[in-house]
Amino acid sequence: MDNVAHTLENLHHESRSFRPHAAFAAHANATSYEYKKAGVDRLQYWREAALRLAWRTPFTEILDWSDAPVSRWFHDGTLNACDNAVDRHVREGRGDRVAFHFVGEPGDTETLTYRDIHERVQKAANGLLSLGVGTGDRVAIYLPQIPEAVVAMLACARIGAIHSVVFGGFSAESLRQRIDDAEAKLVITADGGNRRGQHLALKPLVDEALASHGEGTAHPEPCASVEHVLVVRRTGQETAWTEGRDVWWHDAVDPQPAEHEPVWVEAEHPLFILYTSGTTGTPKGLWHSTGGYLTGAAHTHRIVFDLKEDDVYWCTADVGWITGHSYIVYGPMINGATQVLYEGTPNTPHEGRWWEIVEQFKVTILYTAPTAIRTFMKWGEAIPNQFDLSSLRLLGSVGEPINPEAWMWYRRVIGGDRCPIVDTWWQTETGAIMISPLPGVTSTKPGSAMTPTPGISVEVVDDAGRPVANGEGGYLVITEPWPSMLRGIWGNRHRYVSTYWNHFDGMYFAGDGAKKDVDGDLWLLGRVDDVMNVSGHRLTTTEIEHSLVAHPWVAEAAVVGASDEVTGQAVVAFVIVRGDAHGVPEDGEEVAAALREHVRRQIGSLAKPRTILVVSEVPKTRSGKIMRRLLRDVAEDRPTGDVTTLADPTVMDAIRTGLEAGAGD
Ligand code: WTA
Numbered sequence: 001m002d003n004v005a006h007t008l009e010n011l012h013h014e015s016r017s018f019r020p021h022a023a024f025a026a027h028a029n030a031t032s033y034e035y036k037k038a039g040v041d042r043l044q045y046w047r048e049a050a051l052r053l054a055w056r057t058p059f060t061e062i063l064d065w066s067d068a069p070v071s072r073w074f075h076d077g078t079l080n081a082c083d084n085a086v087d088r089h090v091r092e093g094r095g096d097r098v099a100f101h102f103v104g105e106p107g108d109t110e111t112l113t114y115r116d117i118h119e120r121v122q123k124a125a126n127g128l129l130s131l132g133v134g135t136g137d138r139v140a141i142y143l144p145q146i147p148e149a150v151v152a153m154l155a156c157a158r159i160g161a162i163h164s165v166v167f168g169g170f171s172a173e174s175l176r177q178r179i180d181d182a183e184a185k186l187v188i189t190a191d192g193g194n195r196r197g198q199h200l201a202l203k204p205l206v207d208e209a210l211a212s213h214g215e216g217t218a219h220p221e222p223c224a225s226v227e228h229v230l231v232v233r234r235t236g237q238e239t240a241w242t243e244g245r246d247v248w249w250h251d252a253v254d255p256q257p258a259e260h261e262p263v264w265v266e267a268e269h270p271l272f273i274l275y276t277s278g279t280t281g282t283p284k285g286l287w288h289s290t291g292g293y294l295t296g297a298a299h300t301h302r303i304v305f306d307l308k309e310d311d312v313y314w315c316t317a318d319v320g321w322i323t324g325h326s327y328i329v330y331g332p333m334i335n336g337a338t339q340v341l342y343e344g345t346p347n348t349p350h351e352g353r354w355w356e357i358v359e360q361f362k363v364t365i366l367y368t369a370p371t372a373i374r375t376f377m378k379w380g381e382a383i384p385n386q387f388d389l390s391s392l393r394l395l396g397s398v399g400e401p402i403n404p405e406a407w408m409w410y411r412r413v414i415g416g417d418r419c420p421i422v423d424t425w426w427q428t429e430t431g432a433i434m435i436s437p438l439p440g441v442t443s444t445k446p447g448s449a450m451t452p453t454p455g456i457s458v459e460v461v462d463d464a465g466r467p468v469a470n471g472e473g474g475y476l477v478i479t480e481p482w483p484s485m486l487r488g489i490w491g492n493r494h495r496y497v498s499t500y501w502n503h504f505d506g507m508y509f510a511g512d513g514a515k516k517d518v519d520g521d522l523w524l525l526g527r528v529d530d531v532m533n534v535s536g537h538r539l540t541t542t543e544i545e546h547s548l549v550a551h552p553w554v555a556e557a558a559v560v561g562a563s564d565e566v567t568g569q570a571v572v573a574f575v576i577v578r579g580d581a582h583g584v585p586e587d588g589e590e591v592a593a594a595l596r597e598h599v600r601r602q603i604g605s606l607a608k609p610r611t612i613l614v615v616s617e618v619p620k621t622r623s624g625k626i627m628r629r630l631l632r633d634v635a636e637d638r639p640t641g642d643v644t645t646l647a648d649p650t651v652m653d654a655i656r657t658g659l660e661a662g663a664g665d
Contacts, residue, residue: 004090010340011648014404014445014446014447014448014517016408016445016446016447017419017426017443017444017445018406018411018444018582019443020420020439020440020441020442020445021418022236024420024439024440024443025568027308027440028306028438028439028440028441028442029302029303029306029308029439029440029441030303030304030306030438030440030657031440031557032441032443032455033642034303034441035454036385036436036452037054037454040453041453042281042455042457042480043062044062045454045455045456046062046063046073046295046482046483047062047396049203049290049295049298049299049455049483050062050073050074050077050291050483051057052293052295052298052299053079053084053087053291053294053295053298053334054079054083054084055077055078055079055291055559055576056077056078056083056264056428057076057077058077058290059075059076059077059267060076060077060127061074061076062074063481064168067495068481068494068506069481069497069500069501069508069640070488071292071481071485071487071495071501072267072268072289072292073267073268073289073291073292073295073483074292074295074483075266075268075291076266076267077266077267077268077291077293078264078267078414079264079265079267079290079291079328080157080158080160080262080263080264080265080290081154081157081158081271081290081294082121082125082154082155082157082158082262083158083262083336084298085154085157085264085330085334086099086114086117086118086121086154086333087118087334089114089336089600090114090115090118094336095113095114095115096113096115096532097114097119097331097338098111098112098113098335098338099112099113099114099116099117099235099337099338099339100112100117100147100150100338100339100340101312101338101339101340101341101343101361102146102147102342102343103196103340103341103342103343103344103357104146104344105195105197105279105342105343105344105345105348105450105564106194106609107193110618111146111301112147114336117147117150117151117154118258119258120140120147120151120258121154121155121158121260121261122158122256122257122258122260123153123253123254123256123257123258123260124151124152124154124155124158124253124256125155125158125159125260125262126253126256126257126259126260127155127159127230127249127252127253127256127427127534128155128156129159129484130185130252130256131186131227131230131247131252132183132185132227132228133156133159133161133186133227134159134160134161135159135161135263135265136160136162137159137161137185137186138161138162138163138164138182138183138184138185138273139156139161139162139163139164139185139186139187139188140163140164140165140175140178140179140186140187140188140226141153141156141164141165141166141182141187141189141375142165142166142168142170142175142187142188142202142205142206143165143168143187143188143189143190143193143196143232143319143635144168144190144192144193144195144200144234144343144586145168145193145318145319145341145342145343145344146190146193146232146234146343147339148188148190148205148232148249149165149319150319150328150329150333150341153165153186153319153325153329154329154333154490156272157271157272157290158260158262158263159260159262159263160263160265160269161271162182162270162271162287163271163272163640164178164179164182164184164272164273164275164285165227165274165319165320165325166201166241166275166276166320167180167273167318167321167604168200168318168320169320169604169605169606170195170320170603170604170627171205171395171602171603171604172205172206172209172599172602173206173209173602173603174283174602174603175205175206175209175217176209176210176219177224177275177283178275178281178283178285179210179223179226179401180225181223181275181282181283181285181490181491182221182273182285184226184227185226185227185228186226186227186228186230187206187210187226187228187229187230188227188229188230188232188249188424189202189203189206189230189231189232190203190231190232190233190234190235190239191203191204191233191234191235191236191237191239192233192234192235193234193235193343194234194235194344194412195261195344195345195348195651196344196345196347196348197348197349199235199237200605201237201239203229203231203239203240203314204239204240205525206229207240208228210222210225211223214536214635218428223649225226227244227245228245228246228247228373229242229245229246230247230248230249230252230253230298231246231247231248231249232248232249233248233250239244239365244563258357261339262563263510265290265291265530266287266290266291266439267289267290267291267292268290268291268292268487269289270287270288270290270326271288271289271290271293271294272287272288273285273286273287273490274286274288274321274322274325274428276322276428276429276538276539277531277539277540277543278574282487283543284490284492284495284499285489285490285491286428286480286486286488286489286490287486287488287489287490288431288484288486288487288507289487289489291355291483292431292482292484293330293431293432294330294334295483295484296326296333296430296431296432296482296483296484297303297325297326297327297330297331297431297432297484298331300326300331300345300432300433300436301326301327301331301332301334301335301337302310302331302335303330303364303438303453303454304396304422304424304433304436304439304453305327305332305367305394305396305422305439305585306338306365306394306439307332307335307337308439309367310364311337311338311364312338312339312340312361312362312364312365312391313332313338313339313340313364313365313367313370314339314340314342314357314361314363314364314367315327315328315332315339315367315396316342316354316364316366316368316369317367317368317369317398318366321397321428321537322427322431323398324426326431326484327367327403328341329428329431333355337497340361342354342357342526344464345376346376347379348505351379351383352383352384352386352387354376355383355384355386355387355389358386358387358389358391358392359387359388359389359391359430362391363391363392364391364392364394365392365393365394365395365396365558366392366394366396366414367395367396367397367398368397368398369397369398369399369400369536369567370397370399370400370401370402370403370406370536371399371400371535371536371567371568373397373406373409373410373414373473373495373567374403374406374566375400375566376413376414376567377405377406377409378565378566379550381409381413384413384414384636385413389414389416389640390416391547392414392415392416392419393418393419394419394420394422394439395410395411395414395415395420395421395422396421396422396423396424396530397410397422397423397424398423398424398426398536399424399533399535399536399537400519400526400533400536400568400569401403401447401523401524401525401568402423402447403447404446404447407421407423407446407447408446411446420439420440420444420445421444422436422437422438422439423436423437423444423447423448423449424436424449424452425449425522425524426512427501427510428486428538429486429508429510430478430482430484430485430486430487430510430562431484431485431486432482432484433453434452434453434456434458434478434482435449435450435451435452435453435456435458435522435524436449436450436453437449437450437451438453445517445521447523447642448517448521448522448523449522449523449524450521450522451509451520451521451522452522455482456478456480456482457478457479457480458476458477458478458479458522459476459477459507460472460473460474460475460476460477460514460515460516460522461474461475461477461504461507461625462475463475464475465467465477465503465504465505467523468516469519470472470516470517470518470519470520471516471518472515472516473513473515473516473525474513474514474515475503475504475509475510475512475513475514475528476510476512476513476514476522476524477499477503477504477507477509477510477561478507478508478510478530479506479507479508479596485508485623487547506661510526511527511528511529511531512525512526512527512528513525513526513527513528525659526569529609530542530628531560532560532561532571533561533568533569533573533608534561534564534567534568534569534570534606534607535566535567535568536568537606539561539571539606539607541558541559541560541628542559543603543607544557544559544571544573544599544603544609545557545559545573547598547599547603547607548573548575548595548598548600550598550600550602551594551595552578552581553576553577553578553581553583553584553591553594554575554576554577554593554595555576555578555579556618557573557574557575557576558573558574558577558618558626558628558631559571559572559573559609559628560572560574560628560631560632560635561632562611562635562636563636564610567610569608570606570609570610570611571608571610571611572609572610572611572612572613573595573609573611573613573645574612574613574614574615574618574631574634574655575591575595575612575613575614575615576614576615576618577591577616585617588614591612591614592609592611592612592613592614595609595612596608596609596612605614611635613634613659615655615658615659616632616655616658617645617648617653617654617655618655618659619631619646619648619652619655620646620648620653621646621647621649622645622647623647627645629641630643630646630652634655634656635658640652640656
């Protein structure tokens with residue numbers, strides 16, 4: 001709670017509040033009746049939400065909580081996720097609607113209707129079958145942000161295979177861990193993607209991931225589960241080829257018949273696994289169901305984003321994260337949205353790229369992350385001001401707490417003071433938005449996610465699990481099961497229970513601190529554990545520490561998240577170099593540069609420490625636990641906090657003196 005207490009002290013009193021515009025409220029999908037209905041009968045509320053999906057066989061039971069904390073929702077019904085996201089629109093006469101305006105980073109564009117996607121997913125489903133993938137098999141997807149990523153996910157869902165999308169920024173090692181844990185049978189990848197004007201190779205990383213890494217490494221054997229690698233040609237770059245294992249998408253998928261009957265699965269059939277950082281070193285394979293997950297994603301997308309017939313919706317997340325799963329692929333497609341899908345970075349080839357896209361496609365709803373907003377603030381408002389952003393009518397934020405200043409800038413510069421902002425709090429675990437204003441209904445306050453969405457019950461509690469009073473802070477918990485809740489950690493029920501359900505009796509603990517203001521509205525205060533949030537991406541300190549100590553120069557490493565103006569938090573590592581290792585450079589900066597590259601290779605660029613400080617000691621408690629709180633003080637350049645529980649109280653002075661003498665980068 002150190003973190004929370006600290007943030008609480010710093011949280012200035014925010015008194016600004018924005019009431020919904022009457023014109024927006026008059027046409028909003030959500031009404032205050034929604035809260036009333038859910039309040040009277042939560043399960044009935046969710047039943048109605050689920051009935052908006054297309055069911056092959058109807059369900060009779062809403063919730064089965066007898067195996068708590070594993071829930072089953074709508075379990076005796078059957079359906080198919082791809083049928084809901086694609087076939088249904090074609091069947092009901094909406095086949096000509098544009099599903100995606102795809103924009104490649106180099107400027108290539110493609111318009112895909114629901115009918116086009118329908119054709120492609122059926123071919124892809126047949127392609128997967130021809131490669132021996134069947135219902136229940138796991139498929140790893142490691143692709144750039146291109147239409148094939150969406151098609152690949154939906155094709156898996158169509159045949160009842162379970163996709164595990166691995167963000168393209170992850171390293172070969174991270175990919176291997178995830179493939180092994182899920183025992184994936186197939187990897188779908190591309191030759192490469194376009195990133196900052198370059199061709200970023202992906203296929204070589206898959207080759208590296210699947211290979212033996214040699215005696216004495218974590219992977220002495222080649223990957224045992226993968227039978228084929230299906231490769232999309234995106235950049236056209238040279239690609240090494242393993243005959244018999246590797247197949248081109250254009251050979252295995254394109255010639256297939258565009259006819260495939262979806263596999264009807266039970267509501268609890270796993271739809272996907274998505275790996276996320278845990279407080280221990282190994283990533284957790286969180287898995288989601290079909291019926292409950294889709295209900296949560298589609299329902300929240302409809303009421304929080306107020307989607308209408310003529311909207312053009314753009315969620316800037318990557319499909320490799322949960323936001324891409326729930327708010328690019330499943331939620332919006334089930335609702336028949338017309339979307340923008342953009343492959344590249346916001347500043348390629350210029351810093352106005354996003355606003356140019358908003359202008360060109362007349363985007364009406366934009367959903368992005370605070371780190372992006374702060375980056376645009378840094379680049380200056382003159383850039384967005386050059387473009388016509390008047391099509392926008394609703395703005396969303398996700399991934400980390402949004403600071404009031406960024407919120408106000410987003411509202412004024414991007415939203416022209418007319419668009420409501422929905423600050424949406426949720427997690428990979430929750431599957432769908434849990435806390436958010438409803439546009440047209442809820443008044444908003446800059447920096448607050450406001451209240452739980454209808455049908456969701458959250459509380460802020462103290463150490464003993466008792467609700468705190470308004471005006472106080474504590475731990476954010478969810479007190480009732482909800483349809484899109486994770487069903488577990490792949491292959492590890494025990495870890496699921498101990499990670500989420502052991503802190504407070506009968507309550508899901510989300511890992512975040514929160515405050516209730518005097519009106520009872522919620523302010524998210526960031527993580528209370530050792531998970532950092534860098535540019536909206538969750539990283540564990542342990543994961544990076546493990547990587548650092550795997551380097552022969554490093555004896556010990558302690559990693560903390562320090563606040564950063566742009567990325568929210570940044571990775572700061574304190575390392576002790578080994579006295580006995582040969583060839584350790586004298587120069588701290590040289591050490592830092594080598595170690596940063598090492599982490600990039602092992603985990604991926606997101607995990608690369610912003611700062612590495614070479615120190616002689618790290619502060620520890622008598623029981624040997626690293627006191628990250630004190631290191632955070634150093635990293636954020638604050639006076640050192642309470643040191644009474646330190647085993648050696650002089651160590652903090654030693655660290656500070658050492659750093660002042662110039663041992664860091
Ligand atoms: C943080 C992303 C404050 C939070 C959807 C959570 C937020 C973690 C918000 C989940 C928000 C997400 N305000 N914090 N609006 N949205 N977070 O699993 O710490 O990648 O626990 O899911 O991001 O990250 P994840």
